Amino acid sequence: xxxxxxxxxxxxxxxxxxxxxxxxxxxxxxxxxxxxxxxxxxxxxxxxxxxxxxxxxxxxxxxxxxxxxxxxxxxxxxxxxxxxxxxxxxxxxxxxxxxxxxxxxxxxxxxxxxxxxxxxxxxxxxxxxxxxxx
Numbered sequence: 001x002x003x004x005x006x007x008x009x010x011x012x013x014x015x016x017x018x019x020x021x022x023x024x025x026x027x028x029x030x031x032x033x034x035x036x037x038x039x040x041x042x043x044x045x046x047x048x049x050x051x052x053x054x055x056x057x058x059x060x061x062x063x064x065x066x067x068x069x070x071x072x073x074x075x076x077x078x079x080x081x082x083x084x085x086x087x088x089x090x091x092x093x094x095x096x097x098x099x100x101x102x103x104x105x106x107x108x109x110x111x112x113x114x115x116x117x118x119x120x121x122x123x124x125x126x127x128x129x130x131x132x133x134x
Contacts (some may be wrong), residue, residue: 006127009049010120014110016046018071022078029082056122063115070106077102 020043050057057063077098095125110116 006124007120010123013046013049013053013068013109014070016042017050017112018067018074018106018110019062019078020046020075021071022075022082025054025075025079026082056126059122060115063119066109066113066115070109071093073102074099074121090130 016039020039023039024036027033027039057067081095081098111120
């Protein structure tokens with residue numbers, strides 16, 4: 001597999017998983033069940049990829065903790081933005097001051113920290129093995 005494809009697969013897997021709970025709450029509160037269905041299908045694909053690479057994620061100490069922290073942070077900010085009474089009037093402001101900073105923190109935790117770089121190296125090493133042919 002190509003390196004860029006592996007980066008995209010890892011990014012999709014982690015991004016959809018840490019955003020899904022907040023998107024699900026927001027979509028269900030605002031009766032956007034079509035979007036909820038589409039995001040649920042994407043999340044199921046992300047769960048499949050996560051399960052496929054779970055041994056890599058588990059082998060790096062502290063990475064799963066970062067995934068949980070990112071999920072709580074991003075989904076929590078989306079839930080607060082969706083539940084707040086000013087959600088319809090000042091939703092853009094709530095997203096700007098709650099969601100965007102939590103996304104930056106989560107991106108750092110999942111892609112730029114030392115455990116994340118170790119996961120990325122192990123991920124590339126595991127999926128770039130040559131296939132043995134008879």
